[in-house]
């Protein structure tokens with residue numbers, strides 16, 4: 261069987277990381293520090309069909325696959341990257357790769373690789389795949405085009421000089437943006453050499469009119485909305501207009517995943533609290549729409565767990581009854597913690613006001629630290645586990661801002677367990693480095709190596725110490741299954757302990773005095 265269009269992604273995103281919470285952050289780990297056998301163990305290969313057809317694939321790739329309607333279904337295939345050579349032959353016209361972090365410029369990679377001093381597995385595996393595809397084309401004298409898209413494609417716009425270097429010079433075109441409304445046109449333009457080398461789409465299709473996925477998506481993920489509207493200056497998704505998916509559409513896509521055997525799913529949005537938002541002034545959640553959405557999803561036969569991907573903190577602080585109600589609908593409980601990724605970003609009300617004033621709504625930026633404490637308490641009380649992101653190096657960040665963050669982290673570590681008990685208090689804060697995206701695209705990257713300061717280091721250190729604490733105190737309801745728990749203790753926890761040890765020696769080398777943290781907290 262020959263295929264005209266072959267779709268794939270590298271192994272760093274073609275894995276479910278054994279369902280370990282935050283497991284996909286491993287793709288950003290530096291290969292110089294995390295040994296290959298350990299990484300490949302975590303980044304477990306997905307099952308394949310026949311000779312290497314992907315049984316599951318990233319949702320974005322599945323949408324693109326479904327949108328290619330000018331070609332017969334049996335001429336388009338999505339494959340596991342390890343078997344790509346089985347699917348390319350002289351009839352192949354396009355090989356398209358979905359990527360998340362091809363040059364390791366994402367905020368997690370930038371932090372884990374110390375600003376690019378080491379190489380993340382995401383960058384390494386992407387470049388290996390490009391190299392392999394380039395060699396297949398050259399060796400066999402094939403003529404197919406190599407197209408790159410997906411959520412990390414923007415990295416080539418920022419570092420277009422990479423496209424002149426090996427192996428990236430094998431890439432023909434880069435597409436950035438939403439293409440599920442215009443995939444056919446783009447592919448025809450590509451084949452007719454009419455597509456700009458780097459093409460940014462400014463199309464924002466009505467998402468209920470885009471084709472539904474035909475095949476299962478990774479982690480059973482489906483989309484309920486696109487765009488956000490909270491207007492954080494550094495945020496790329498915020499550049500997209502907010503659009504909401506219809507319930508009927510959502511249910512049909514979920515069914516595709518359930519039919520393939522999934523019993524859980526991730527509900528994708530940039531902030532699920534904004535689903536069908538009607539109060540754009542205060543950002544108070546649309547209660548009825550959220551209750552209807554999750555009630556209808558939870559009723560689907562065969563589905564045991566539902567987790568929203570991203571959600572902000574302020575609505576959880578504002579409406580504890582709604583958190584409780586949603587938790588009941590999603591069957592949250594001590595044996596089923598609901599994962600959520602909110603952006604905490606900083607403990608500084610000044611920076612909140614300057615860069616992301618709508619993130620605190622319906623509260624004011626001055627109330628941010630209490631919003632974080634109360635939001636976490638309301639999440640935790642109802643069995644939600646927030647994995648917060650923090651950003652280091654936001655342009656204009658001062659020592660006072662960092663001291664505010666250190667104080668807030670301390671409040672979270674002490675006040676939350678005091679108020680609701682240690683067993684119920686669960687959160688992590690993951691420090692990321694500032695990336696110039698969104699309306700801050702012209703600003704500079706935060707250089708982890710050159711711009712690290714003692715105070716920034718303290719934020720980093722406190723966060724990682726707490727992650728290790730959470731991993732070592734994780735209850736079975738937080739970490740699913742005995743196998744996952746065993747994996748945590750045998751592999752993940754030692755890796756993170758090594759990291760904290762590494763951070764301590766880094767502090768020692770730089771002359772940072774960790775005892776100052778207490779002085780800041782008590783000042």
Ligand code: SF4
Nearest residue numbers: 488490492495498530
């Ligand atoms: S709340 Fe999150 S998704 Fe929305 S604009 Fe801010 S950073 Fe972006």
